[in-house]
Amino acid sequence: MEDCTVGLLISVSGIRGVVGEGLTPEVACRFGVAFGGWTGGPVAVGRDTRPTGEMLEMAAISGLLSAGSDVVRLGVIPTPTVLCFVRWEGLSGGAVITASHNPISWNGLKLVSPEGRFLTAGEGEEVLKRYREGPSRGSWEDVGQVAQRRDAADLHIEKVLSSELVDPEAIKERGFKVALDAVDGAGSEAGRKLLERLGCEVVPVHCRPDGRFPRGPEPVPENLGELERAVREHGADVGFGLDPDADRLSLVSEEGRAVGEEYTLALAVRFVLGKEPGPVAVNLSTSRMVEDVAGEFGVQVYRAPVGEVNVLMEMLRLRAPIGGEGNGGVILPEVNYGRDSLVGMTLILQYLAEADEPLSRLVARLPRYVMRKATYRRPGLDREAAMERVRSHFGGEDLDLRDGVRIVRDRAWVHIRPSNTEPLIRVVAEAEVTADRLIDEVMGILEEDDG
Structure with a gap:
């Protein structure tokens, strides 16, 4: 056939x-x-x-x-x-x-x-x-x-606002000014509608749903320059950056600085665990900030292979109140069984309302790590042979082989895996000071001759 x-x-x-x-x-x-x-x-x-x-x-x-x-x-x-x-x-x-x-x-x-x-x-x-x-x-x-x-968007918004963790009136009382960059994607109208329901003054950035993507589609700091400027120029309390289908959320502080998508989940976890302590599930490439935050509440973090359904199934097994992926994907199973930027925006606003502090100060209280990401691709790449070289090189170390290879060294780690959605090998490393040495070590192994 x-x-x-x-x-x-x-x-x-x-x-x-x-x-x-x-x-x-x-x-x-x-x-x-x-x-x-x-x-x-x-x-x-x-x-x-x-x-x-x-x-x-x-x-x-x-x-x-x-x-x-x-x-x-x-x-x-x-x-x-x-x-x-x-x-x-x-x-x-x-x-x-x-x-x-x-x-x-x-x-x-x-x-x-x-x-x-x-x-x-x-x-x-x-x-x-x-x-x-x-x-x-x-x-x-x-x-x-x-x-x-x-x-459907109205039903979704009602479910978000009906969460036991959310007090819409408390958010409305703060009268937040929010800049929203939806990359002219599917979150353009639903995101704005949610924020207006929460009494926010919305500063729209790329919120025409025409699908032309005026910036890079990923909500990573290098793509959020216009959102940063909008926050500064309009004196917004926070900026929210979405991807085209609105399941991922990145944050810009009131200072007009993109803080990095890894902080979205870490902040959401800290807020939720303060209300409902319980186990947390994340994927193997998520920052260990989440583990440090969970440790403050005496709960454990469980890791699953990359892919939000893998994280979700682990969350359901554990009855975890919160979890997700460090790329800005927040999963709150009370409301939804997948990454949800509307949930993420609401939890962050609720956290800001209750803490009565600016986002930059909440971010500053999180542990600091340096994460670096790299990709390896070349014509005719034999991904399995390359991964075998990685497994052999790190064979004597603390390994997790459920999804590629993840190596843990004290408070640093590196995760090497063939992409689920693109023909390449992804490398993600995190350490307290610099992740360059880990990345360089792995890239050197991948670049060795297949023969």
């Missing part, structure tokens, strides 16, 4: 590819058929603002309908909103047309389980098997129906 996955990147969260190359309307339709057959019931479909989104949305919907699934179209909506909608409206699944932080030429499909979380690796394999085996469609009388819902 023809391999229909050529040019696609397949991970536990779904598929991604460059539109017109690995990812085409035909692929989206075929995955829609496979997913519709797997769910056996109604599916919510949403998308981010990429110019190719509507084309792929229509193709995926056609596949779902031909498999007999009814479809609820949510329109342009944050990824976490789709998860929230599936969970609280009791649907059989969800599909999000997005490539998250990837460049504008990319797009993808993220598949959501009936529980309102992304598919596990095993569930994803079941869908992929159906995809590879070919369409299994019903007759004309079995074709599904389409319904429109335009209130």
Whole structure:
């Protein structure tokens, strides 16, 4: 049988590819058929603002309908909103047309389980098997129906504001001024609506949902210069930077300085554990700031392989009140079973309201580490051979081999792993003073001749 996955990147969260190359309307339709057959019931479909989104949305919907699934179209909506909608409206699944932080030429499909979380690796394999085996469609009388819902963001916001950790009135009393950079993505309208519900004066930065991405799509400090300037010029209390599908959140302090996406989760964990102490789950590449914060409350941090569903499943096992990923992904299972920037913004505002201190001071109280990230790629890279060299080199040290190789040295660590979504090897290191030596050591091993 023809391999229909050529040019696609397949991970536990779904598929991604460059539109017109690995990812085409035909692929989206075929995955829609496979997913519709797997769910056996109604599916919510949403998308981010990429110019190719509507084309792929229509193709995926056609596949779902031909498999007999009814479809609820949510329109342009944050990824976490789709998860929230599936969970609280009791649907059989969800599909999000997005490539998250990837460049504008990319797009993808993220598949959501009936529980309102992304598919596990095993569930994803079941869908992929159906995809590879070919369409299994019903007759004309079995074709599904389409319904429109335009209130998904409102439902999501209500769930966030109904959290036991949130006091909307206390936030409103502070009258925060907030600069919001949504990179013209799916969080442009929902993010602004949430902040206005919380009584905030919103300074919009890149909040036209046209999907043209006026800055780099990742909400990392080097991409948030305009948000920093907006905070300074307008005297904002905080700046919030989102990625295109609004599941990740970065912070800019009242001083107009991007503090780094790792601080989002650390601050959220400190706030939540002060209300509800309990275990915390994060991925293997998350800053050890979270472990230090958890230690203040006498609770343990558990690490899971990269991929938010892996973290979520560990959180559910532990009944953890808070967790997530250090790339700005906050997971509050009381509200949502995935990374959620609306949850993150609300928790940060609640923390600021209760602490009655500026964000810069709250950040200054966190432990200080230096994190450095690098990528290794070259034509014809044999990733397995490269990873074997890494395992051999560090064989006598404290290793975690569940997701690539993670080495711990006292209060420093380095994590080397093949990317789930791109053809390269990622290296993340963290130390108290400098992570350069760890990065250089690993890159030297990767650059050795495969022979």
